[in-house]
Amino acid sequence: MGWGELREAALISSRPETSLWGKGGSKQSSSRQSRPTSLLFSIGLLECCARCLIGAPFASLVATGLCFFGVALFCGCGHEALTGTEQLIETYFSKNFQDYEYLIDIIHGFQYFIYGTASFFFLYGSLLLAEGFYTTGAVRQIFGDYRTTICGKGLSATFVGITYVLTIIWLLVFACSAVPVYIYFNTWTTCQSIANPTKTTASIGTLCADARMYGVLPWNAFPGKVCGTNLLSICKTSEFQMTFHLFIAAFVGAAATLVSLLTFIIAATYNFAVLKLMGRGTKF
Incomplete structure (x- = not known):
């Protein structure tokens, strides 16, 4: 899954119709909502760690x-x-x-x-x-x-x-x-x-x-x-x-x-x- 797809999934999960209760009043699965957010958090954490490692003065x-x-x-x-x-x-x-x-x-x-x-x-x-x-x-x-x-x-x-x-x-x-x-x-x-x-x-x-x-x-x-x-x-x-x-x-x-x-x-x-x-x- 690329960055564009992750962002689109995050935007979809934040819309009102994709909340816990849909338009017809039926409850949506909470796992489908939290999965893109957790993936974004994990990838963001990995990116932060990678940036810190790149910036570390290894010689020092x-x-x-x-x-x-x-x-x-x-x-x-x-x-x-x-x-x-x-x-x-x-x-x-x-x-x-x-x-x-x-x-x-x-x-x-x-x-x-x-x-x-x-x-x-x-x-x-x-x-x-x-x-x-x-x-x-x-x-x-x-x-x-x-x-x-x-x-x-x-x-x-x-x-x-x-x-x-x-x-x-x-x-x-x-x-x-x-x-x-x-x-x-x-x-x-x-x-x-x-x-x-x-x-x-x-x-x-x-x-x-x-x-x-x-x-x-x-x-x-x-x-x-x-x-x-x-x-x-x-x-x-x-x-x-x-x-x-x-x-x-x-x-x-x-x-x-x-x-x-x-x-x-x-x-x-x-x-x-x-x-x-x-x-x-x-x-x-």
């Missing part, structure tokens, strides 16, 4: 979901991994609190940074999603034109600039999140060499993990390093394994967040270009 939706997932993974796993690192240092690499007092302050500072990062990205991601709904070309096509206000153009340009700066800052965070993964991976590789002495020509006693070498502890820290079978026993503990995998997960979360920011930049830049170049005018 994907970027927002990826951003929330990445930030949650980075913040949650990073926080627990830093706590595990603190426990490993206290237990195996230094017996003097003054040696790792500064490290603990740094770890606590990073944990507070994680709290702030989670809150900021939740708010900023929501704003970028709202901006995507506002400026996406599909939504503007639904409403019939590309006309927008100067405030709207300025808002889009502001989001592009802020996201660009934020992406550069997050590149540094992404690089920093790779450092503990590198340290733990080197330690794990050393443990693998100790567990399989036939695969290395070095003596087991000379294979060590030195926390001082990476700047984690000062050079006067004692013992500062663990070698041989003692190191192998540390690598087999659940604390080491869990911390190592948590740092890997935090690194993956930082990468996902970086990809989401790049997607936001592309989407926001495209939307701003549409507003700037395809706009037919400006309303104050």
Whole structure:
């Protein structure tokens, strides 16, 4: 049944002679009256849903979901991994609190940074999603034109600039999140060499993990390093394994967040270009 037939059926059902009581006083079937109306309502609802789906900023939706997932993974796993690192240092690499007092302050500072990062990205991601709904070309096509206000153009340009700066800052965070993964991976590789002495020509006693070498502890820290079978026993503990995998997960979360920011930049830049170049005018 086409749109013309549905409209004609609806008009016929609204006429007096097709009401519940006809000209001769006989009662008409109520199902015959309500069927065209229900079909019109269903098709209208489907059309409304289709228009909403067409107008949805899918790039912004994907970027927002990826951003929330990445930030949650980075913040949650990073926080627990830093706590595990603190426990490993206290237990195996230094017996003097003054040696790792500064490290603990740094770890606590990073944990507070994680709290702030989670809150900021939740708010900023929501704003970028709202901006995507506002400026996406599909939504503007639904409403019939590309006309927008100067405030709207300025808002889009502001989001592009802020996201660009934020992406550069997050590149540094992404690089920093790779450092503990590198340290733990080197330690794990050393443990693998100790567990399989036939695969290395070095003596087991000379294979060590030195926390001082990476700047984690000062050079006067004692013992500062663990070698041989003692190191192998540390690598087999659940604390080491869990911390190592948590740092890997935090690194993956930082990468996902970086990809989401790049997607936001592309989407926001495209939307701003549409507003700037395809706009037919400006309303104050």
